[in-house]
Amino acid sequence: MTHFATIEELRARAKRRVPKMFYEYVDAGSWTESTYRANSNDFAELKFRQRVAVDFSRRNLATTMVGHPVSMPVALAPTGIAGMQCADGEILAARAAERFGVPFTLSTVSVCSIEDVAAHTKQPFWFQLYMMKDRVFISDLIKRAELAGCSTLVLTLDLQIQGQRHKDLRNGLSTPPKLTLRNLAHLARYPTWCAGMLRTSRRTFGNIVGHAPGVTGIASMAQWALNQFDPTLTWKDIDWVRKQWGGKLILKGILDPEDAKIALGCGADALIVSNHGGRQLDGAPSTISMLPRIADAVQGDIELHMDGGVRSGQDVLKAIACGARAVYIGRAFLYGLGALGEAGVTRALEIIRSELDTTMALCGVTDVHDVNGRVLVVGGYRPVARDMPHVTDTQVRVHAV
Template sequence: MDLSINKKYPSVYDLRERAKKKIPNFAFEYLDGGCNEDVNLHKNTSDIREVELLPYYLSKHTRSDMKTELFGHVYDAPFGIAPVGLQGLMWPNAPEILAKAAFEHNIPFILSTVTTSSIERIGELTEGRAWFQLYHPTEDNLRDDIINRAAAADCPVLVILCDVPTFGFRPRDIRNGLAMPPKMSVKNILQILGRPEWALKTLVHGQPNFETLKPYMPKGLDLKQLGKFMDQTFSGRLNEEKIKPIRDMWKGKLVLKGVSNEADAEKAIRLGLDGIIVSNHGGRQLDAGESTIRPLVRIAKEYGNQIKVMMDSGIRSGPDIARTMASGAEFTFLGRSFMYGVAALGAKGGDHTISLLKMELQQVMEQICCENIGDFPNHLIK
C-alpha cells in the first residue's frame, strides 16, 4: 500500500482531533455540530456503520478499479467534496485548497453559494470542472444571473438545494454568535488570539466573505445588516414551480440535493432532473428525521434505474464509502472529512484527505474481492 500521506494523521478521526487544536472553538463547533441535540448527526454515521460487507477470499481477483463514470465524465474515485458554507471561516482559503486538490485527483468539487470563494475563481482553478450548488434566491433575476455565471464558468452540474426551507436550530452557533445575524463576542476574539496560525492566515487572505454574492450585496454592511440581507435574498423552500424554470434554463446536468423520501425522488424524475443526492444536510436541519442511509436503500431500489442516486451526510471514511455504495448509491460526497483535513493540515489537507480516502477504499475493495465500483452491491450482507 502506498502510504503517500502524513503518517501522523492516518485517519479522519486524527484529522478531526488536530483540527480542533488548530482553529478557534467557534469555527470548530460550526463545522462539527448538527442541530438541536445532535441525534441525527450521530445517527447518520452509526447507521451507515451497521452495514456489513461480505468478502470472497478464494475467488479469482486481478485488480480493484475505483474509477467511476458519472454524467459523462470518468472520475478516479466514487466520491467528491460536498458543498460547505463559510469554508474560509474554518480555514483561510479552504475552498480554493479543496478545489485544486479535487481537480488534481480528478474528483468533483461542489461550490456552495454561501461559501467564501466565487464561482469564477473556482471555475478557473478547476478548468470548468467544479459543480455549483444553488441556494434558491427570492428574486428571479438574481437566480438567473447566478445560474448564468455558473454556465459561463463551465460548471457541468448545477445542484439545487431543497432541505433548507428554514435555518436549522443550532445551539452551538447561537451561543457562539454565528447565527444570523452573526456577532463577534469577546470570547470569540480571545479564541482567535489563542490560534495564532489561523489568525495570521486569515489576516493574509482577508476576512471571509460570501464572494459569489458580493456583486449583489450593498457595500459596508455590518453584521446585523448582513443577516437581514441573507434573510431577504434567499428563500430555501423549493417546489415544482420553482424547479421548472431552472430546468428549462440550465443546459447541463441538474441535480436535486436534500432528497430524503421516495415522493421527492419521484418528483425529481418527473421534472426531468438528472440526479438526486440523498442527504439531510449533515444532520444540521432536522434532528427528528431519518439518517441518510435508510431512505437511500429504498430510493435506490425503487428509482435507481431512472435517475442517478447519490448520497452525502454521515460518510467519514473509505469503509463508509464502500458501505454506502453497497447500499445502492452510485456516487458519494463528504463534507466534514475534507474540512477536518484542511483545518488540520492547511494547504496540504485536501491532497492528504483525498489520498487517505482512496487508500482506505482501495483496501476494502481488495479485501472483499470487489473488482469495480458497480460490484459493491454483490458484497452487501442483506
Template sequence: MSLFARRPPASAEDYRAAARARMPRFAFDFIDGGAGTEAGLARNRAAFADALLMPRALVNTDAPADTARAFLGRAWRLPFGIPPIGLAGIAWPGVDRILAAAAERHGVPYVASTPATDTLEALKAAAPRSGMFQLYVGRSEEITDDLVTRAEAAGYEDLVVTVDVPRPGKRLRDVRNGFALPLRPGPRMVLDLLTHPAWSLAMARHGAPRFANLERYAAPGAGARSLAELMAGQSSGRLDWALVGDLRRRWKGRLVLKGILAPEDAARAAAEGADAVMVSNHGGRQLDAAPAPLAALPAVRAAVGPDFPLALDGGVRSGEDMLKALEAGADFVFLGRPFLFAVAARGAAGAEALFALLAAELESALAQTGRTGL
C-alpha cells in the same frame, strides 16, 4: 514541538481531532455541528457503523483495484466528491480554491456553493472539469437569476439545486457560541482566538472570510450586517416544484436536486427531468429528526429504479463507508466535513493526504470484499 506532533493523521476522524486542536471553538463548532439535539447528526454516523460488508475470500485482487466510477455523464477517478460548503473559509483561508484544485487533480467532482468564500468564476477556473455549481434559490428572483446566468457564463455544466433549506437550520452550538455574522467577539471568543494563534494569525493575514458570490448584490457601501442579511435571504421557502420546472427548462446542462430523502420526492425529481438526486440531510444540519441518508437510500432507490443516478452524503468517513453506500444503492458519494478539517489541520497538504488516505482505504475495502474494482 514534540517529535510525534507531525505524525500524519491516520483517518478522517484524526483530521477532525487535529482541526479541533488548531481552530477556535466557535469556528470548529460551526463546521462540526448539526441542528437541534444533534441526534440526526449522530444517526448519520450510526447508520454507517451498523451497516456491514461481507468479506469474500480467495479472489485474486493483487492488481490495483479499478476505482473509476461514472456519474452525471462523466468518468471520475474515484467514487466520491466534495459537496458544497458555505462559509468554508472559516476553516482555513483559501480552502475553497484548495479543495477545487485538489478535486480537479484527483479527477473527482467539486461543488462550488452559493455562499462560498470564493467566487463561482474563480472556482470553475480552479476546477475546469470537476466544477459544479450549487444554487440556493433565495428570496430574490433577480439574484437567483443572476447566479444562474453567471454559472452559465462561467461554463458550469451541472447545476446542483439544494432543496432542504426552506428555513435556516437551528444549530445550537452557534447560538451558544455567539457565532453570528458579522462576528462580534465577546471576551470568551477573544480568549478562543488568542488560544488558537495559528488560525487567528492566518485569518488576520488573509482577512475574514467573505461571501464572495453574494457581496456584489449588497447595496453599495452596505456594511457586514446587510451582507449577512443578504446571506440569510439566500435560501427560502419559495422553492417548489414549479420553480424546479422553471430551472429545468432554463438550464441546458445537468440538473441535480440535493437534499432529498423521501422516496416520493425522488420519484418526482426524476419525473420533472432532474438528471440525478443527492440523498442528503445536509449533514444533519437542517431537520434534526430526518432519517440518516444511508437508512433512507434503499427506499429511494426502489422508487426511482435501478438506472436513475443517485448520490449520497452525510456521515461518509472512510473507504468502507463508501462501499456501504454503494451497496445500499448509491452511484456516488460526497464527503463534506472531512475535507474542511483536513485543510484546517494541514492546509493544502492535508487535502492531498486525505485523498491518498481515502483512496487507499477504498482499495483495501474492495480487496477484502473480493472485488477487483467498483
C-alpha cells in the same frame, strides 16, 4: 502528513487549529443532533461479507458521476463558509479535488467566490444553488456559474427554512467573526489560523456581498440572508431553474421515496439522498438507512448519489452497495482543510481511496461497477442473493446464512 491515518485524526487536529465557532459550525447538527449522529452510527450496522481466493491483483475505482469521469465514486460536497476553516479554503479544496480527479462543489454561501475558484483551477467544478426570493439575483448567479465554466448545478431543496443549530447560536457565529473582546481573546489562541486570515482579503460571502442588491458587508448580508431563503419553493420552481441552466442538474435533499418519485419528472440528471448532514430536520432517519428504499422507488431510472456520515472508504463502499452511484464527503474533507489546508484535503481523499480500494478487494470485488448488495452482511445474516445494484430493504428481508 502521511502520519494521519484516519479522518478522525484529521478531525482532532482541526479542532486544535480552527477557532471554536467555525470548528463547531462544521461539527454540529440541529437541535439534539440525533440525526447528525445517526448518519455516522447507522453505517456501523452494515457489515461486509469477507471473500477469499479471488484474484484482486488488478482493481478499478474509476467511474462516472452524471457522465463526468472521476477517479473514485466520491465528490467534495458543497459546504458553507469553508473559507473560515482555513484561509482561501474553497480554492485550496478545489485544487486538491482537481488533482485527485474528483468533483469539487462550491456552495452558494462560500467565502471564496465562483470567480475566485475559477481563477485558481483548470478544470470545471460544480456549483450548488440555494433558491432565494430574489429571482433576478439567482438568475445572475446561475449565469456567473456558467461563465466560470461550471459543468454541473446542484440545487438544494431542503433549506427553505433553517433548522436551529444550538452551537451556532451560543458561539455567535458570523463571517468574519465580530471583533469583540471575547472573540479577540479566543482568536489569539489560534495564531496560524489568524495569520492566514490576515494574509487574505476573502473573509465574507464572496458570491453574495457586492452582488446581491444592497449587500455591501456583513451587517447587510445577515439581514439579506434572513429574508431571502424562500419558503414558497415547490417542484415547479425546478422547471424555472432548468430553463436557466443548460448543463447537468442534480437535486439535493431527497430523503423520502415519494419525493424521489416526484423528482423523476423534473428533468434532473441525478438525486442526492441527503438530510443536510443532520443540520435541518432533527429526528429524521439517516441517509444510509433511507438509501435502499429510495433506490427501490426509482428503480434505476435516475442516478443516485448520497451524503451524510461518510467518514471512511468503507462507508463509501457500503453506500454503493445500498444503491448509490457515488457519495459526497463534507465534514471529512473540512477536517483535512482545517488540519492542514490543501494538503489536508488531499490526505483525506488519500485515506478514503485507500480504505475503499482495500475493503473492496477483501470483499472479493475488483471493479467498483460490480459492487452491489451481495457484499453486505447485516447482523449476522446476509441479504437474499440476487443480482441487483442495491440491497432491497436489507434490514427487513434476510435469510440465515
